Amino acid sequence: xxxxxxxxxxxxxxxxxxxxxxLAVTGISPVSATWRYRITVTVDTPExxxxxxxxxxxxxxxRLFYWPEGGNPADIRGEAVVVDLGARGLLFAxxxxxxxxxxxxxxxxxxxxxxxxxxGIRYYKSLGTxxxxxxxxxxxxxxxxxxxxxxxxxxxxxxxxYGIPHHTRTDLxxxxxxxxxxxxxxxxxxGAVVETTDDPVTWRMRDILPWLDKYYSRMxxxxxxxxxxxxxxxxxxxxxxxxxxxxxxxx
Amino acid sequence: MTDRLxxxxxxxxxxxxxxxxxxxxxxxxxxxxGKMSITKESDTLAGSxxxxxxxxxxxxxxxxxxxxxxxxxxxxxxxxxLDFAWQVLTSSRDARHGWPLALGSTNSQQAQMAxxxxxxxx
Numbered sequence: 067x068x069x070x071x072x073x074x075x076x077x078x079x080x081x082x083x084x085x086x087x088x089l090a091v092t093g094i095s096p097v098s099a100t101w102r103y104r105i106t107v108t109v110d111t112p113e114x115x116x117x118x119x120x121x122x123x124x125x126x127x128x129r130l131f132y133w134p135e136g137g138n139p140a141d142i143r144g145e146a147v148v149v150d151l152g153a154r155g156l157l158f159a160x161x162x163x164x165x166x167x168x169x170x171x172x173x174x175x176x177x178x179x180x181x182x183x184x185x186g187i188r189y190y191k192s193l194g195t196x197x198x199x200x201x202x203x204x205x206x207x208x209x210x211x212x213x214x215x216x217x218x219x220x221x222x223x224x225x226x227x228y229g230i231p232h233h234t235r236t237d238l239x240x241x242x243x244x245x246x247x248x249x250x251x252x253x254x255x256x257g258a259v260v261e262t263t264d265d266p267v268t269w270r271m272r273d274i275l276p277w278l279d280k281y282y283s284r285m286x287x288x289x290x291x292x293x294x295x296x297x298x299x300x301x302x303x304x305x306x307x308x309x310x311x312x313x314x315x316x317x
Numbered sequence: 318m319t320d321r322l323x324x325x326x327x328x329x330x331x332x333x334x335x336x337x338x339x340x341x342x343x344x345x346x347x348x349x350x351g352k353m354s355i356t357k358e359s360d361t362l363a364g365s366x367x368x369x370x371x372x373x374x375x376x377x378x379x380x381x382x383x384x385x386x387x388x389x390x391x392x393x394x395x396x397x398x399l400d401f402a403w404q405v406l407t408s409s410r411d412a413r414h415g416w417p418l419a420l421g422s423t424n425s426q427q428a429q430m431a432x433x434x435x436x437x438x439x
Contacts, residue, residue, distance in 0.1 A: 096400070138394060139337040142363070162362060163336045283366040291434065292358050294348070305362045313364020 097184055098127040099191035103169055104261045107147045107159045107212075109245070112252040118149035118157070121268045124166055128184040138182040140166045145271045145310040147210075154249040156218070156274070157227060159210040159258070160308040167207045172199035172260040197262040208238050209258050211308075213300065214248060221277065221286035226300045228255060271310040278306040282313040324384065326350060327377055331386035335373045336361040339391065353379035359434055370426040371410025374434045387431055390415065 106119035122144025147159040170181035173193065179185035203209045211229030215221070227248050230241045245253045272278055284290050286301040296302040307313065330350055333340045335358055348355045357376040360367025367373065374387045390411040393404045405412045417425035423432075 137337060137339045137391075282362075282364040283360065292361065293356065294354075294358075295356050305360070305365055307360075307362025307364040307368070311363035313369070315366075316364055316369050 096128045097187050097191075098125070099187050100125040101190050101193065102263050102265065102267065104263045104265065105147055105159070105165075105168070105210075106259045106261070107149055107157070107210075108256040108258070109149050109151060109157060109249075110252075110254045110256045111151060111154070111249070113152065115256065116149055116151055118147045118159075119268075120145050120147045120161075121263060121265050122161065122165065123267050124169060124190070126182060126187050126190075128187055139163060140182065142166055143311050144267050145269060145312075146308065148271075148274060151249055151253070154253065155214050157212055157214055157249075158309060159212045160304075161210070161311060162308060164207045165210065168201055168210065168258075169260055171205060171207065172201055173197065173262075193262055195262050195264050199260055201258040201260060203257075204238065206238070208241070209255070212255075213304070218275065219277070221275075221281055221304075222288075222298075222301050224286055224301050224304060231299055269310065269312060275306075275309060278310060279314045281306040282315075323351065323353070327353065327384050327386045330377075331373060331375050331388050332391055334358060334375050336368055337391075350377065351379070353377040353384065356383070359430065366426075367430060369410070370414040370430065372414070372427045372430045374431065376434070385435055387434075 100123060102121055102123045104119050104121045106117055108115055108117040122142060124140040124142055126138065126140040128138075142161065142163065142165055144161055144165075146161050149157040149159070151157060166181075170186075173190070175181055175183075175186040175189045177185075179189070181190075201209055209228060212227045213224050213229075214227055216223040216225060225244075225248060226242060227245060228241065228243050230238075243255065245255055282305055284305065285292055286304045287293075287296065287298050289302065293302050327350060332338065334348075334355070354377065355375050356378045359372060359374045361373070362368065371392055372388070374385055377384045377386065390409070392411050393401060393409045411427070414425055415427035418428040422428070
């Protein structure tokens with residue numbers, strides 16, 4: 067056991083020395099980029115239009131060789147969008163690893179290059195601020211999943227307002243649009259717009275949902291992991307990471 | 318399909334589920350693989366322990382059996398040995414939290430979470 071650990075330590079130290087020497091000699095560094103975008107969700111209500119927005123950050127680095135079965139997803143930092151509908155309640159448009167695909171849908175890389183390729187990363191690095199595009203709900207990934215809470219202090223009271231109810235199918239055709247059922251007659255989703263920006267990432271979810279830190283490593287239904295066999299598919303599929311990527315043990 | 322082949326398919330499948338999949342499942346596809354259906358998966362959302370340590374597993378049921386498939390290393394994509402070493406040292410969660418298991422340490426965080434995932438009540 068000790069010999070194995072010593073061998074591992076020697077290997078790691080060797081890699082460290084090799085890396086530092088190699089970088090010093092070659093001066094090579096991969097293409098990388100960090101960019102931000104504001105996503106704004108607008109809801110039409112009998113009281114008028116109501117909007118909410120959040121600024122998020124994506125980071126990615128080029129890969130010239132891919133580990134088998136590996137991809138090159140961007141890292142995302144940020145939060146869900148909150149739309150205050152007054153007495154009708156709060157609407158949350160969630161964040162997930164699919165959120166990067168919303169950005170890619172809004173701003174496709176020219177000439178058909180993939181968004182996470184070297185060409186894609188270079189493109190997003192050069193995109194500049196102030197670029198706006200509306201999300202198309204009928205193309206993958208569509209609008210983000212949207213939920214509300216009957217009781218803001220009770221994560222189990224989460225209700226799906228818009229999106230795919232269960233993870234067992236991925237069809238956009240199976241998504242629900244329950245704005246009127248949940249918020250009342252005349253309330254409809256108007257749309258979602260993505261805009262590049264250099265504004266700072268917004269962090270305000272803990273002021274709205276102060277219990278978030280208790281639910282990063284367990285689901286809203288109280289189970290440790292996400293069960294697909296459940297009578298509460300929405301609560302079973304959600305944890306706090308769908309509302310804010312900043313958990314108690316990460317940035 | 319033989320059991321061995323089915324197990325290999327499920328081992329592959331875990332890389333394409335959950336967070337940061339190698340391939341996005343085609344819209345409209347079901348989450349079934351042959352006669353096996355996913356019944357449970359580990360953490361997929363940001364800030365969770367599983368994502369923080371680069372861990373992912375999915376449980377499948379069918380034909381009267383349950384199979385749990387764990388991802389191996391999938392967060393090192395290097396163009397050469399230099400880049401490989403740099404990522405191992407600086408950014409790979411799999412290297413930090415999973416590779417100690419290869420050296421015999423069952424205290425590694427991915428090993429601990431794999432054990433937890435394997436409990437029926439988890």
